[in-house]
Amino acid sequence: MSSTHSTVTVTVPATTANLGPGFDCFGAALTLYNQFKFSAIALNPSTPDQKTLQILVKGLEADRVIADETNLVYKAFAKFYAHLGQSPPPVEIEIELGVPLARGLGSSATAIAGGLMGANHLAGKPLTLLQLVDLAIDMEKHPDNVVPALLGGCRLAASIPEELATDGPGWEICDVPWHSEIVPVVAIPEFELSTETARQVLPTHYTRADAIYNTAHLGLLLRGLATNNGQWLRVAMSDRLHQPYRKNLIPGYDAVHAAALNAGAYGLTISGAGPTLLALSSPAQSADVATAMVEAWQKAGIKSHAQSVQIDLRGSVSVEAKSPLKQPANFSTPG
Ligand SMILES: Nc1ncnc2c1ncn2[C@@H]1O[C@H](COP(=O)(O)OP(=O)(O)O)[C@@H](O)[C@H]1O
Numbered sequence: 637m638s639s640t641h642s643t644v645t646v647t648v649p650a651t652t653a654n655l656g657p658g659f660d661c662f663g664a665a666l667t668l669y670n671q672f673k674f675s676a677i678a679l680n681p682s683t684p685d686q687k688t689l690q691i692l693v694k695g696l697e698a699d700r701v702i703a704d705e706t707n708l709v710y711k712a713f714a715k716f717y718a719h720l721g722q723s724p725p726p727v728e729i730e731i732e733l734g735v736p737l738a739r740g741l742g743s744s745a746t747a748i749a750g751g752l753m754g755a756n757h758l759a760g761k762p763l764t765l766l767q768l769v770d771l772a773i774d775m776e777k778h779p780d781n782v783v784p785a786l787l788g789g790c791r792l793a794a795s796i797p798e799e800l801a802t803d804g805p806g807w808e809i810c811d812v813p814w815h816s817e818i819v820p821v822v823a824i825p826e827f828e829l830s831t832e833t834a835r836q837v838l839p840t841h842y843t844r845a846d847a848i849y850n851t852a853h854l855g856l857l858l859r860g861l862a863t864n865n866g867q868w869l870r871v872a873m874s875d876r877l878h879q880p881y882r883k884n885l886i887p888g889y890d891a892v893h894a895a896a897l898n899a900g901a902y903g904l905t906i907s908g909a910g911p912t913l914l915a916l917s918s919p920a921q922s923a924d925v926a927t928a929m930v931e932a933w934q935k936a937g938i939k940s941h942a943q944s945v946q947i948d949l950r951g952s953v954s955v956e957a958k959s960p961l962k963q964p965a966n967f968s969t970p971g
């Protein structure tokens with residue numbers, strides 16, 4: 637049998653990007669997951685006009701995901717083959733959603749990571765994981781979701797200066813220690829905020845003082861996460877590059893922020909481009925912090941749910957299965 641596999645299932649973690657001062661360069665994988673199953677389809681030459689793409693979507697907010705060739709998972713799948721100079725093979729993609737869409741938890745990054753990983757497996761794994769990371773960053777245009785989504789853990793990504801560039805990966809990525817006593821608490825409101833919209837409100841230029849502020853606070857955040865220093869975390873989670881502009885897109889932000897701190901959180905930040913808010917807490921305070929955030933949003937007339945999560949350390953995980961090539965299903969797919 638060829639080295640390619642006819643079916644592969646890829647599980648991809650959610651991610652929380654920026655973490656305050658780490659705008660567009662710093663993020664962590666969280667224990668919420670999307671799953672993508674790719675099955676190569678064997679077309680029957682005697683049956684004309686067969687569908688070469690079938691997409692099934694189920695789970696959380698499944699009705700909000702497009703099931704045609706504009707689907708982001710398939711776009712990543714096709715980008716992989718284009719990178720090899722090939723057309724994508726006929727494929728069935730089954731998407732099981734566990735990460736809320738357009739909430740600042742990296743759902744788009746899961747789609748990109750899943751599509752690239754699935755294609756790589758069906759093609760017999762011609763690319764390394766770091767080559768997939770480069771392709772993913774090229775698609776998402778910022779590394780702070782796709783890097784932890786693929787690699788797991790808490791990751792800082794720095795672009796390699798031109799004078800040091802080689803034909804290898806264009807990014808230097810480091811794994812950042814996250815102390816086991818620091819609990820991420822996510823409060824996810826019912827309303828959405830697309831990353832595209834949240835990026836449009838950002839200035840194109842910043843002052844020197846803003847640059848210095850974020851540089852210093854990111855360094856403090858890295859040390860606070862590694863050492864579980866609550867005072868450093870309190871100070872470190874603020875930023876001047878995105879939060880001052882995006883908080884205005886998140887009704888109830890100030891009330892939820894105050895409630896989280898009053899309940900004992902070290903600090904609170906916008907998760908990714910929002911509207912999810914991320915608090916960092918000790919294990920003992922995490923339940924109170926979650927309750928306080930939901931109640932604060934409720935008083936503002938906004939439904940939400942909050943939960944403690946953990947840092948996912950595995951990143952995207954794929955399981956291959958050799959099974960008879962999928963026969964085209966007789967169901968019709970849109971598009
Ligand atoms: N799991 C998914 N499967 C397919 N497409 C997705 C998925 N998640 C996100 N997308 C696509 O990515 C687009 C951008 O999502 P985005 O606003 O970045 O959400 P998030 O902040 O969660 O990453 C969505 O409008 C949707 O078209």
Ligand SMILES: N[C@@H](CCOP(=O)(O)O)C(=O)O
Nearest residue numbers: 653660740741742831908909
């Ligand atoms: N650095 C990006 C991160 C976007 O994260 P997402 O989870 O909202 O996709 C940004 O802040 O725009």
